Amino acid sequence: MAKDIVEQLDPIFKPKSIAIIGASNNLAKWGGRIVNQVLSSDYRGRIYPVNPTETKISGLTAYPDVLEIPDPVDLAIFTVRAAQMPGVMRKCIKKGIKGGVIISADFAETGEEGKALEEETTRIARSGGLRFVGPNGNGIWTSAVGLNAWSMPMPIAGSLGFISQSGTFGGVATMAATLKGFGLSKFISIGNQADLKIADYLDYLVQDDDTRVIAIYVEGMKDGRRFFESARKASKIKPILIFKGGSTGLGARATLSHTASIAGSDEIFDAVCKQTGVIRVSEIEHLFIMAEALITQPLPRGKRIAIIGSGGQGVALMDALASLGIDAPEFTEEDKLKIKKLLPPHAPTPKNPVDFAAGGSETMEEVRVAEMLASFEYIDGVITNVPTDRNYSSSSFFEQKKAMMTAFDCFCQIPQKYHKPIITQRWFVSDAVSEILKIARIPMYNSPSECARAMYGLVKYSQIKNRP
Known part of the structure; x- marks a missing residue:
């Protein structure tokens, strides 16, 4: 387990200030929806919309460029087009930003051109020590600062940390946790896992005092060896429940276009779960049935x-x-x-x-x-x-x-x-x-x-x- 993973990911999950790059007054756009969601949440840190053609967005002062924001920024949320990401990422590195959430799509899930953009963006981010979620995700929720930066209604704060390659299942988790009353500590729509992998989130959540149980929806693993080691250590400390998409040939085909994930051998995945102490479930609702019991009893x-x-x-x-x-x-x-x-x-x-x-x-x-x-x-x-x-x-x-x-x-x-x-x-x-x-x-x-x-x-x- 990386000793500094908490320090690396705190700018994402405990930011004191946020820049929303690609922010908009148009709620039909991701940039508009994310601004609205953040403002409607319990987040009380500083919010800086970034848009080169607007001076005000949702009543907030907008900045034409991230470099013109006068104060330090912990977290950048990106909703710009994929082709713009390398240039925008360079500016974030120059600004000294250390956390990112890339909601933008059209990366590796679309083919070779998108894959090249994803690799370039990741290389730039790593050169400046900026860790990011995504791309091609739906955003995050973190109860630590009351930040709801994704497309679903704000969850109630609780003890379940949910790592998901599906935004839809994030909505299911929110509804289940709200109805049952146990709530979410984190929701992370991990998308293509270009930088941060499931193993990184496990390393962080196992040290997170707000999280008692970890649930995962996954379509494909990247860096399976790291997942094996992280899960084996984490499962001794907190329960880990996992539901894997792409268990059949048809499902595996769908995962490739959804999040650029190669589903891999289901038999191998099952063996890994058994060896690491991860509890695998066959239905998504089983995640929440068991999570509630593990949180409360x-x-x-x-x-x-x-x-x-x-x-x-x-x-x-x-x-x-x-x-x-x-x-x-x-x-x-x-x-x-x-x-x-x-x-x-x-x-x-x-x-x-x-x-x-x-x-x-x-x-x-x-x-x-x-x-x-x-x-x-x-x-x-x-x-x-x-x-x-x-x-x-x-x-x-x-x-x-x-x-x-x-x-x-x-x-x-x-x-x-x-x-x-x-x-x-x-x-x-x-x-x-x-x-x-x-x-x-x-x-x-x-x-x-x-x-x-x-x-x-x-x-x-x-x-x-x-x-x-």
């Missing part, structure tokens, strides 16, 4: 899971866990009797899963069962329905809500109390209960397969952290 010590689920739901969960290599051990005879005392009289003797048999149990009764399961030494985690909001024994509306809050307070403390993860499936959950669990960082999923996938992420990373 403690790691299990093993893969022995207890289930609370009614009828077919419990069966579906058992099948989903088994397909992922996760165990659901039968309870001991003594523990079966303990659990049975907390269930409705007509409920079957619990073996795992536990079935309330539509017994109309109150909130605290369901919570007590979940806590009992978490207390068993041979259980490493619990998957359960979100407890129902039923408190019939309370005499008034106020008492019912008080009982509900008390029960959910107990439920939300289970992961910290027993150092075991709780994964929940939502069934007819009220907005109030959803908000309680969201604040308490208890993840909720929509199906047995999602719950199983979330628990798999926790189990898998626990195994990765504990292996020699």
